Amino acid sequence: MAQEDVFKKLVSHCKEYGFVFPSSEIYDGLGAVYDYGQNGVELKNNIKQYWWQSMVLLHENIVGIDSAIFMHPTIWKASGHVDAFNDPLIDNRDSKKRYRADVLIEDQIAKYDDKINKEVAKAAKKYGDAFNEEEFRSTNARVLEHQAKRDALHERYTKAMNAGPDLDELRQIILDEEIVCPISGTKNWTEVRQFNLMFSTEMGSTADGAMKVYLRPETAQGIFVNYLNVQKTGRMKIPFGIAQIGKAFRNEIVARQFIFRMREFEQMEMEFFVRPGTEMEWFRKWKENRMKWHVALGMGEDNYRFHDHEKLAHYANAATDIEFRFPFGFKELEGIHSRTDFDLGNHQNLSGRKLQYFDPETGESYVPYCVETSIGVDRMFLAVLSHSYREETLENGEKRTVLSLPAPLAPVKAAVLPLIKKDGLPEFAQKVMDELKYDFNCQYDEKDSIGKRYRRQDAIGTPFCITVDHDSLSDGCVTVRDRDTMQQQRVPVAGLRAMLDGKVNLNNLLRKL
Ligand code: GAP
Numbered sequence: 189m190a191q192e193d194v195f196k197k198l199v200s201h202c203k204e205y206g207f208v209f210p211s212s213e214i215y216d217g218l219g220a221v222y223d224y225g226q227n228g229v230e231l232k233n234n235i236k237q238y239w240w241q242s243m244v245l246l247h248e249n250i251v252g253i254d255s256a257i258f259m260h261p262t263i264w265k266a267s268g269h270v271d272a273f274n275d276p277l278i279d280n281r282d283s284k285k286r287y288r289a290d291v292l293i294e295d296q297i298a299k300y301d302d303k304i305n306k307e308v309a310k311a312a313k314k315y316g317d318a319f320n321e322e323e324f325r326s327t328n329a330r331v332l333e334h335q336a337k338r339d340a341l342h343e344r345y346t347k348a349m350n351a352g353p354d355l356d357e358l359r360q361i362i363l364d365e366e367i368v369c370p371i372s373g374t375k376n377w378t379e380v381r382q383f384n385l386m387f388s389t390e391m392g393s394t395a396d397g398a399m400k401v402y403l404r405p406e407t408a409q410g411i412f413v414n415y416l417n418v419q420k421t422g423r424m425k426i427p428f429g430i431a432q433i434g435k436a437f438r439n440e441i442v443a444r445q446f447i448f449r450m451r452e453f454e455q456m457e458m459e460f461f462v463r464p465g466t467e468m469e470w471f472r473k474w475k476e477n478r479m480k481w482h483v484a485l486g487m488g489e490d491n492y493r494f495h496d497h498e499k500l501a502h503y504a505n506a507a508t509d510i511e512f513r514f515p516f517g518f519k520e521l522e523g524i525h526s527r528t529d530f531d532l533g534n535h536q537n538l539s540g541r542k543l544q545y546f547d548p549e550t551g552e553s554y555v556p557y558c559v560e561t562s563i564g565v566d567r568m569f570l571a572v573l574s575h576s577y578r579e580e581t582l583e584n585g586e587k588r589t590v591l592s593l594p595a596p597l598a599p600v601k602a603a604v605l606p607l608i609k610k611d612g613l614p615e616f617a618q619k620v621m622d623e624l625k626y627d628f629n630c631q632y633d634e635k636d637s638i639g640k641r642y643r644r645q646d647a648i649g650t651p652f653c654i655t656v657d658h659d660s661l662s663d664g665c666v667t668v669r670d671r672d673t674m675q676q677q678r679v680p681v682a683g684l685r686a687m688l689d690g691k692v693n694l695n696n697l698l699r700k701l
Pocket of ligand 1: 406454522566
């Protein structure tokens with residue numbers, strides 16, 4: 189099945205099984221805003237817990253906070269978001285549709301890549317084992333022609349983006365490449381304009397009018413403005429980190445790919461404060477640490493890669509993305525940035541408050557440098573779900589849809605199923621529930637055939653189904669079915685808790701870090 193179709197199926201699966209619903213659906217939805225359902229919220233909470241514990245529990249020098257979404261508007265001046273958090277936009281006069289100019293050009297670059305890949309795939313099929321891809325790419329006339337156009341476009345685009353961006357040049361590239369609006373099919377484009385991504389609203393009302401405040405576009409600034417509070421009250425010594433999980437808001441223009449790019453989303457960010465001059469060493473350590481966190485989930489090392497930034501954000505002296513292989517290709521999952529003293533330095537200047545640290549080891553005072561790790565909860569959720577979703581045909585020809593979620597992240601850890609609804613089996617099964625419910629999120633289900641119940645649990649990724657049958661009443665054992673292998677084993681009820689714990693406890697993941 190084409191990856192695009194898999195993705196469409198995943199989106200409807202998310203709705204059908206209570207993971208993700210379009211927001212305000214009964215009013216036809218709200219663009220790029222989503223709600224999490226009964227299973228989605230459990231998966232999301234487990235992801236957050238995995239991240240939080242890996243930061244705060246496993247590092248003595250990292251503490252957490254929970255800062256407000258509304259903050260003093262000057263914070264966004266200091267952070268650079270008022271002046272520089274912009275996307276270059278262009279409108280098509282015929283369709284009246286608005287696009288990001290940079291995305292239109294990046295899509296055009298991707299088209300050249302597609303053309304090259306198609307030529308390579310065609311040749312690989314034709315020549316079979318004798319095919320030498322490297323040689324083909326460096327000699328085939330059509331591939332070389334596409335590659336030359338692609339490289340020239342990429343170079344021109346990078347230059348335009350690095351020059352401010354140069355809005356006239358971005359428009360000229362769109363015209364020269366003859367990029368058309370996907371809706372109207374015309375090249376009737378407006379000028380390119382900068383558009384700030386922050387949502388604003390008004391707070392309070394005074395005689396002089398209300399104060400304009402922003403919905404935070406990142407949680408990081410809540411950490412920076414509390415740096416001194418935490419350092420002093422926690423008696424933190426550099427190097428130390430502050431972690432936070434919370435909502436962020438961006439008025440994304442190209443909001444697509446489901447929960448990949450949303451207007452309201454959640455971030456897990458950690459700002460690690462270090463002595464100036466040591467930031468590159470910490471940047472490397474955090475790159476390694478964060479990749480380990482991902483790989484421990486067992487979703488395949490080759491589904492991740494680093495992508496170092498050529499064009500650095502206004503606050504960074506080094507930056508990399510951890511990219512994940514989503515159904516629509518490798519895309520950013522997490523950002524790791526060396527933010528220098530940009531944020532604390534600017535807050536010190538604009539607030540007039542000293543944000544320096546006295547280093548007892550060197551006897552110096554300085555504004556600390558900062559290395560940030562920042563990952564979207566929703567994007568992580570999509571990575572986990574898209575990797576786990578599978579449609580299988582079983583040996584007996586039956587089909588099943590299964591979510592092979594990493595067991596510690598699964599919304600429901602075990603389902604307890606009496607084989608039939610009589611003969612004392614439901615009562616026995618309820619006792620099993622009582623034994624397990626304090627440690628694990630379990631579901632009791634006695635409706636429909638056992639096969640249908642298995643399918644329902646497969647579809648929400650429950651790692652274990654525990655069936656109570658007539659023998660259970662006499663031998664005190666139950667049948668435990670494994671979601672992935674579908675193999676079954678008899679387990680004494682008294683041993684269930686330890687068996688499940690060994691498979692689904694979050695600590696099993698944390699111990700790998
Ligand atoms: N404080 C740094 C910062 O916010 P970013 O690269 O803009 O950096 C960090 O965002 C992470 O937040 C991204 O890697 C992504 O996982 C997530 N993210 C950003 N914008 C998002 C959006 N519109 N929807 C969902 N997740 C988003």
